Amino acid sequence: MTTKTYTRLELAADQLHAAVCLFITGRDRFSVITLAGAADVILSRLVLNSGQENFTDSIAQMEVEKGGRERPRAEVGKALNDMLLINEIKHFDPGDDGIVTVSDLDECAFAAILKGMANYVTLAGRKEDWVAAFFLWVKENMDPNKYNVNFDPEWESSAQDEQA
Amino acid sequence: MPNFQKYDIAKSQLETAVDLFFRGLSYHSVITLAGAASGILSGLVRAAGKETFVDYARRVHEGMRGHMPKRDSYAHHIEKILGISAHKHLSEKDTDTVELDLEHLAADALARAIADYVTLYGQHEPFVSAYLRWAWVKKDGPRMMELYEAVPENMRPKSE
Numbered sequence: 620m621t622t623k624t625y626t627r628l629e630l631a632a633d634q635l636h637a638a639v640c641l642f643i644t645g646r647d648r649f650s651v652i653t654l655a656g657a658a659d660v661i662l663s664r665l666v667l668n669s670g671q672e673n674f675t676d677s678i679a680q681m682e683v684e685k686g687g688r689e690r691p692r693a694e695v696g697k698a699l700n701d702m703l704l705i706n707e708i709k710h711f712d713p714g715d716d717g718i719v720t721v722s723d724l725d726e727c728a729f730a731a732i733l734k735g736m737a738n739y740v741t742l743a744g745r746k747e748d749w750v751a752a753f754f755l756w757v758k759e760n761m762d763p764n765k766y767n768v769n770f771d772p773e774w775e776s777s778a779q780d781e782q783a
Numbered sequence: 784m785p786n787f788q789k790y791d792i793a794k795s796q797l798e799t800a801v802d803l804f805f806r807g808l809s810y811h812s813v814i815t816l817a818g819a820a821s822g823i824l825s826g827l828v829r830a831a832g833k834e835t836f837v838d839y840a841r842r843v844h845e846g847m848r849g850h851m852p853k854r855d856s857y858a859h860h861i862e863k864i865l866g867i868s869a870h871k872h873l874s875e876k877d878t879d880t881v882e883l884d885l886e887h888l889a890a891d892a893l894a895r896a897i898a899d900y901v902t903l904y905g906q907h908e909p910f911v912s913a914y915l916r917w918a919w920v921k922k923d924g925p926r927m928m929e930l931y932e933a934v935p936e937n938m939r940p941k942s943e
Contacts, residue, residue, distance in 0.1 A: 622883065622884040623884075625880060625881055625882075626880050627879060627880070627881070630811055630869065630881070634811050634812050634870065637803065637809040637812040638812075641799070647796070647798070650795060650796050650812075654816065657819075660871055660873060661870075661871075661872075664874070665873070667875075668875070708789075711822065711825070711827055711830070713826075713830075715789070715830075718786050718788060719789060720784050720785070720786050721784065722784045
């Protein structure tokens with residue numbers, strides 16, 4: 620028996636770290652989503668507790684700036700989690716057909732990590748090796764037309780332009 | 784669009800959890816993944832008309848304490864005991880820190896998920912038999928079976 624004291628940030632960071640490792644080594648995407656999603660629940664609250672806006676708040680604000688209606692944080696958060704399958708892959712409720720449909724599982728897992736990572740960086744920065752390694756991996760391996768690999772705040776996806 | 788069966792999703796999460804557990808990489812992640820797999824597997828066990836780990840625990844509670852706790856509240860209670868709740872929830876009122884025996888909790892969270900997996904699909908998958916063999920050695924299987932023999936019939940799992 621080895622009981623130790625852990626901060627909430629440690630609980631979240633360890634899970635996000637594991638999600639990143641599983642993702643970049645091509646392991647199970649559902650596990651990546653579950654771990655990044657669990658970490659993000661903790662991180663989102665810790666960001667709010669620190670008096671800052673969390674990632675969900677940023678998305679809600681972005682929607683308003685683009686002419687959308689103002690929505691409560693909980694509603695936006697649920698919509699994001701539903702889109703990323705975070706809730707669907709940890710429940711089987713009565714009447715459930717037992718099938719999960721997703722257009723791009725890799726993209727879902729990557730987005731789940733990015734959501735958690737945005738909140739983690741707000742709290743702890745990029746000083747940890749595994750965080751720096753993740754951002755470097757993204758820059759080296761992800762499509763720069765589709766993803767903001769340099770994390771430029773002015774960046775816009777050319778892939779979206781092509782689809783429009 | 785591609786479809787995935789929840790059975791496969793639970794199996795993948797549980798297999799990853801067992802792998803992380805044996806390699807000692809992240810007990811935090813083992814707890815969360817085993818919890819997520821249990822969330823699906825317990826629903827599948829109920830849908831199959833069989834007894835879940837939680838329902839068996841409720842029946843044991845009734846036998847020992849005289850009343851059957853509600854399923855949702857007892858499932859929540861078990862998730863709290865196993866550290867699963869602390870790894871996926873945080874409210875404004877929660878403490879800044881939490882005390883956990885991670886390896887012990889990870890092993891127990893796996894035991895719960897594996898129990899429901901075995902009820903549905905047996906012990907044949909390598910990750911399942913690996914965990915069961917580990918548990919047999921680490922938890923003193925022969926002694927556990929001695930104790931089990933003394934358990935009255937009506938207090939044993941229905942899946943037997």
